[in-house]
Amino acid sequence: xxxxxxxxxxxxxxxxxxxxxxxxxxxxxxxxxxxxxxxxxxxxxxxxxxxxxxxxxxxxxxxxxxxxxxxxxxxxxxxxxxxxxxxxxxxxxxxxxxxxxxxxxxxxxxxxxxxxxxxxxxxxxxxxxxxxxxxxxxxxxxxxxxxxxxxxxxxxxxxxxxxxxxxxxxxxxxxxxxxxxxxxxxxxxxxxxxxxxxxxxxxxxxxxxxxxxxxxxxxxxxxxxxxxxxxxxxxxxxxxxxxxxxxxxxxxxxxxxxxxxxxxxxxxxxxxxxxxxxxxxxxxxxxxxxxxxxxxxxxxxxxxxxxxxxxxxxxxxxxxxxxxxxxxxxxxxxxxxxxx
Amino acid sequence: xxxxxxxxxxxxxxxxxxxxxxxxxxxxxxxxxxxxxxxxxxxxxxxxxxxxxxxxxxxxxxxxxxxxxxxxxxxxxxxxxxxxxxxxxxxxxxxxxxxxxxxxxxxxxxxxxxxxxxxxxxxxxxxxxxxxxxxxxxxxxxxxxxxxxxxxxxxxxxxxxxxxxxxxxxxxxxxxxxxxxxxxxxxxxxxxxxxxxxxxxxxxxxxxxxxxxxxxxxxxxxxxxxxxxxxxxxxxxxxxxxxxxxxxxxxxxxxxxxxxxxxxxxxxxxxxxxxxxxxxxxxxxxxxxxxxxxxxxxxxxxxxxxxxxxxxxxxxxxxxxxxxxxxxxxxxxxxxxxxx
DNA sequence: CTGAAAGCGCTAACAG
DNA sequence: CTGTTAGCGCTTTCAG
Numbered sequence: 001x002x003x004x005x006x007x008x009x010x011x012x013x014x015x016x017x018x019x020x021x022x023x024x025x026x027x028x029x030x031x032x033x034x035x036x037x038x039x040x041x042x043x044x045x046x047x048x049x050x051x052x053x054x055x056x057x058x059x060x061x062x063x064x065x066x067x068x069x070x071x072x073x074x075x076x077x078x079x080x081x082x083x084x085x086x087x088x089x090x091x092x093x094x095x096x097x098x099x100x101x102x103x104x105x106x107x108x109x110x111x112x113x114x115x116x117x118x119x120x121x122x123x124x125x126x127x128x129x130x131x132x133x134x135x136x137x138x139x140x141x142x143x144x145x146x147x148x149x150x151x152x153x154x155x156x157x158x159x160x161x162x163x164x165x166x167x168x169x170x171x172x173x174x175x176x177x178x179x180x181x182x183x184x185x186x187x188x189x190x191x192x193x194x195x196x197x198x199x200x201x202x203x204x205x206x207x208x209x210x211x212x213x214x215x216x217x218x219x220x221x222x223x224x225x226x227x228x229x230x231x232x233x234x235x236x237x238x239x240x241x242x243x244x245x246x247x248x249x250x251x252x253x254x255x256x257x258x259x260x261x262x263x264x265x266x267x268x269x270x271x272x273x274x275x276x277x278x279x280x281x282x283x284x285x286x287x288x289x290x291x292x293x294x295x296x297x298x299x300x301x302x303x304x305x306x307x308x309x310x311x312x313x314x315x316x317x318x319x320x321x322x323x324x325x326x327x328x329x330x331x332x333x334x335x336x337x338x339x340x
Numbered sequence: 341x342x343x344x345x346x347x348x349x350x351x352x353x354x355x356x357x358x359x360x361x362x363x364x365x366x367x368x369x370x371x372x373x374x375x376x377x378x379x380x381x382x383x384x385x386x387x388x389x390x391x392x393x394x395x396x397x398x399x400x401x402x403x404x405x406x407x408x409x410x411x412x413x414x415x416x417x418x419x420x421x422x423x424x425x426x427x428x429x430x431x432x433x434x435x436x437x438x439x440x441x442x443x444x445x446x447x448x449x450x451x452x453x454x455x456x457x458x459x460x461x462x463x464x465x466x467x468x469x470x471x472x473x474x475x476x477x478x479x480x481x482x483x484x485x486x487x488x489x490x491x492x493x494x495x496x497x498x499x500x501x502x503x504x505x506x507x508x509x510x511x512x513x514x515x516x517x518x519x520x521x522x523x524x525x526x527x528x529x530x531x532x533x534x535x536x537x538x539x540x541x542x543x544x545x546x547x548x549x550x551x552x553x554x555x556x557x558x559x560x561x562x563x564x565x566x567x568x569x570x571x572x573x574x575x576x577x578x579x580x581x582x583x584x585x586x587x588x589x590x591x592x593x594x595x596x597x598x599x600x601x602x603x604x605x606x607x608x609x610x611x612x613x614x615x616x617x618x619x620x621x622x623x624x625x626x627x628x629x630x631x632x633x634x635x636x637x638x639x640x641x642x643x644x645x646x647x648x649x650x651x652x653x654x655x656x657x658x659x660x661x662x663x664x665x666x667x668x669x670x671x672x673x674x675x676x677x678x679x680x
Numbered sequence: 681c682t683g684a685a686a687g688c689g690c691t692a693a694c695a696g
Numbered sequence: 697c698t699g700t701t702a703g704c705g706c707t708t709t710c711a712g
Contacts, residue, residue, distance in 0.1 A: 020697095056396065058703080399707075681712105690704085693700105694699095
């Protein structure tokens, strides 16, 4: 590895001088054109690349942001990560992914610790293990670490939360306009989605019917979940007098569910209408393209990063909770009720 | 930030002693149980976390591997990255993604440089811009940098290449068994896929017919490509006397293509059979589940990382070119030829 | 068993 | 305009 000292030696100047010309902070210190040229020439010839570690050590920054998400194969996270990566790179940062396995909260926190030990300057956190009483949580709020929680709201930490109600209302309006009046919810376990779902169902006068409930263990491997949903689709397909509409908790699960229906000869949207959550771009390329309650990915990440970068610079920022409204992304998985 | 010196001061020992107990290399130096206990207790209480930068500086390693891939939204890369992330973490490393934009080779190399300036210890490279004559290429081979190329083969660099022929042969065998004899290839531009495709077509006695060719610019935004493929599907759907089978260059494009057919009322596999490349897990949850010429993701990444970690330790390793055979992943996108 | 000293590559403060 | 000095947090000799 070629260092500034190497260059300094060859150029017959001191090492800090090399630093100065190579970092050329415009206004800071001016160096004679001759020295500049000489140093630059040598640096170029030797393919000098400043040592990341050296800089990190002295600056106390690694110029990297941690991104704690669930399985990256879920397009919801893929798309969030994609956006985050681009935005972060614009500032000369790198994004370091940490995938939570949802096995236990300990596992979440270990993953978080691993990122911290890597020296990330900030973290976007999609998990839920960070809660009062846990040591790491206390430490984070105390240190005022640049951390934003998405989709979950621990006290005293800045949070970005989707507001599902508007999107869900739109969903029911669309369903109603298509002559539906009976719906079943699949995997709407979390209250954040379940409550708006029930509220809208009531408001639009829908009968909410029990879907096929599989007693699956709480947290499983992603593929198992998908397989289970597929099986639920089989059940649903074979169900007599089933509702004409289904609302399901994510685009990824919708894919599996629709796949399961397809195998049983039940077509979407001809035989049943499906509305999912997430509104991922990926849903656009499914068969059929998904109608989905979408989050504003760009806005969510933009807000999160904005806050993080602000706190990296100044520790005296507040910890706001911002709600980002959802809206229905209408594509082709909803059709007229076949049995009105 | 709490440092080893802080702990040393509080424990009344020297800083190196703290380092010794906290790193406890079993055999290296033994420290009195009393000191150990004291130091550990303080470290724990203060939530000591060793400085990443400090270690990186002294060890010359960052314990991170760069992963240069195309758009992460493509399940092919998502799944590769997922596997790579897991494997790398098992060794206490982190994976740093670098997304190439396919805009120009310069862009590829900038992305690579960015990873290098971040101090990654090795790189898995899915690009094609690294070629003789380019400065970075020369430097990489000269430095014996721990770098593995996947899907592309520059000289003097270790490479991992899929061998498409076996998988493609299986594909044609399956098609033939289903009464097909006419096929059209979509987006089979790259020779690595086109040659085995044509060879197998010949061997199995298939007529290869021109598909709908859209004159799209060479490298475009991913979403545009998907939209274009969708349009090609429209054309194909409306084509009189079209072949009953389609081979398409990736699972992601197959999704778009099948989506396009679906919109025109053409059903897969009832009306046309589709075989794609990649064999991603994601294809399993599409409608219909994709039959696809699959790569052994785990094996590819495993081999790549194995070599990288070996070279990180020893510079005297060779630069092998390994071929990993593909095999057909049979799911449900192939059916009997409707017009035999 | 443990302390002292050196040095990894870099930036920043202070002299000249 | 440029050199000297110091120090970031850690590991690694080398003494003792």
